[in-house]
Amino acid sequence: VLRVIDGFAQADEDTTTVKVVDTTPPVVTCSVATPDLNTTTQTNHNLTSVGLAATAVDQCEGALSTSVGVFGDENDEEDTGDGKYSPDAKNVAVGSLRLRNERKGSGDGRVYLIVPQATDSRAIGASPVVR
Ligand SMILES: [Ca+2]
Ligand SMILES: [Ca+2]
Ligand SMILES: [Ca+2]
Secondary structure: OEEEEOOOOOEEEEOOOOOOOOOOOOEEEEEEOOOOHHHOOOOOOOEEEOOEEEEEEEOOOEEEOOEEEEEEOOOOOOOOOOOOOOOOEEOOOOOOOEEEOOOOOOOOOOOEEEEEEEEOOOOOEEOOOEO
């Protein structure tokens, strides 16, 4: 009900429809417990849990589920110098993500890019970045 009151305190009522348009993307926050695999173990080609945590909250829709994308700056299929190990990312999801602890012997070190993403019903995504 829409109530209108004029300057003489006379009121009238009518019904109206208020349309709520969600233009705010969900807010995604994330962290990794083990940002540097080298400090915990040698580059032994093991898949190591990095302790990825991420939450997504939308103003209109509340908590949303978060999907995860992983990218590396070295070719997964390439021989690192002492063998070929693939895939370099397993259990790709919040909480369970494991990354292969390796680097190309002749390279400058490997950097993984982890991109958690959440999308609300208006398909607005958010993608912060953790390395
Ligand atoms: Ca939204
Ligand atoms: Ca590999
Ligand atoms: Ca590199």
